[in-house]
Amino acid sequence: MRQKKVIAFGAGMLMLHFITHSSIPLILALVFSFMELFAEKISERVFRFIEKVFSAVGNAIFTFILAVVFYLIITPLGILWRLSKKQKVSGDSYYKVVNKSFSLSNFQKQY
Numbered sequence: 001m002r003q004k005k006v007i008a009f010g011a012g013m014l015m016l017h018f019i020t021h022s023s024i025p026l027i028l029a030l031v032f033s034f035m036e037l038f039a040e041k042i043s044e045r046v047f048r049f050i051e052k053v054f055s056a057v058g059n060a061i062f063t064f065i066l067a068v069v070f071y072l073i074i075t076p077l078g079i080l081w082r083l084s085k086k087q088k089v090s091g092d093s094y095y096k097v098v099n100k101s102f103s104l105s106n107f108q109k110q111y
Helices: 001-022 024-038 038-083 104-108
Strands: none
Touching: 001 024, 001 038, 024 038
């Protein structure tokens, strides 16, 4: 399982190297590949640390994106919906008082 992670990490770093033309991703790919070949215990600890860091970063980014979507999309839509409503409130409540007596047949087939 760990070899798959090393291969995926190396492939990702090589793609990043070809996209950015920077030598840092290439060096990282080589270092982690050789570390996996020659020092497996160190490699295992390093990859556990990297997984924890990437997981924390992913959670932070996910939370940030949800907050941005909420405050930039959902909140303005809610405000516009409330402003466009032409319903006047009679009294202190939005609920309408209905004087109806319910029987057992009203609850038998609700759908």
